[in-house]
Amino acid sequence: MINTKELEKRWYKYKTKGVLLVVSILAILSLLIYGGYYILYKLDLNIEKKEQPKKAVLSATRVVVKEKNISTPIEKKSIEKGDSDNSVMLSPTIPVIDLEKEKLKDIRARKRAIDYNIAKKTHHKPKKRLVKAKASTYLTASELAEVNGNRYKAKREKKKINMKLSSSNYMSVMKQKFKQNKNPREALLIAQAYYDAGNYKKAEEWALIANNLDKTSDESWLLFAKAKDKLGKRREALKILVVYYNKSKSSKVKALIDKMKSKSI
């Protein structure tokens, strides 16, 4: 007869091995699943980490508007980070739309439209009257020159002075208007005026104000960068444009980046 006791012992050994094998397979499988999950989770974290510097740059601009000083320590840090790794700055970002801001924008746009219509109505009527009155009551410049002899030239000079006056008036009017409605468009127009006048510091400030009110406006970013460029901060301007380009993918921004890059080369 077979030694069944001995055989039974061998069978228990065999079964234990089998159980151990199953347990180890399950452990390896769970380890693989956990490992896979961990790696994916880590990757997610990395993506978030990559996004953080951009946020820092954007938030820095807000601080700048309040303090009227662009090169804050936070911004400097983010720029330095960008220096070390340009690829991080060029990595794709997820565009997030703030619905409340969008609503606010809509309301503002509607208000602007209403204001514009009212202004149109009030502006056009006196003009029409003026033209009519001019035709009937006033003389033209040449007519007046004929009447007054050689006084025509002097009158022209006077007109020039008036032009200058109207330009400074334009700024004060626009600023007044901006104070009333806080419209980013007005801020942008002021910035543009300053830029055209060669006051790049002021242009930069007003572009930031406009940008703070409307982050999606390409013009405010472009003007801000252009002003910085003129102030001799081309590298800084480029980095800001790159960050914005990652978000907006605007062709205008891309064109300006290329232009600046080619200039710096």
Added chain:
Amino acid sequence: MKKSKYSEIKNIFIDTVDTNSFVELESTAFNYQILEESLDKPLKMILLFGKPGTGKSMILNRLYHNLKDSREIHYFDAPILSEKEFLKNIYESMSSQKIPQNMRVNFDGLLKYCQKLRGKREVMFLLDECQLYSEALMEKIRLLSDTRVVKFVITLHKTENEDVIAKEHFKTRIWEVIELKNADIDDLEVYIQKKLLQRGFVEVSNMITKKDIKFIHACTKGNFRETNKFLYIVFNIYEYYDLYKPEKINSTKLSKKILEMAAIKIGYIHD
């Protein structure tokens, strides 16, 4: 002394070529029919080949027992390796004369004797385990079969290293080749159940499920000899438990544990 029913069951699976223990399967019945039909054809030699334990000897034995009363048939179940002994046995079988110990049969004389019997008699020899015969002896068998008086049915082990059928003497003379293969799961199930039912162990036959058959087939690869050995050990273990620890066995279902123990014992699975 107390006796277990499993003692009797295990003995069913002792490997024998007893015709009473022959189990008719679909595949074996088909092969047997071909073999029987081949005997009526004017063939010189018939080859039955397959791996060990596929039932070659069993078929040969069955053929002998079925035809011994109707035909002149002789069965050499064990190979006779000595040429002298072989020729002596052939002559004694054909002439029904006993040759004294100090005498031997002359092969030329045997050939002449066979040629004289041409057209008068047809003697059939069933030779088992022919792979053990020497080349010279095989050549003599070929010459004897050429007389058309003696017909040989030979069995050969199918080996991977040596392709015996390719040998010249087999190539030219064997006209019928029957290959026996291991049983598939269904055939194995029928084989085991028939073995148990033949001896009236219906209950035990019902204990074996399809899953158990699959396990047995996985271990034995459907080889009849291996299956017999496996089941012999299974019922040996059953016998032990029945005698000493009857609470450990269930009479309605074959124990997986005991099947695995038997597999460990033979070495199909390793502990």
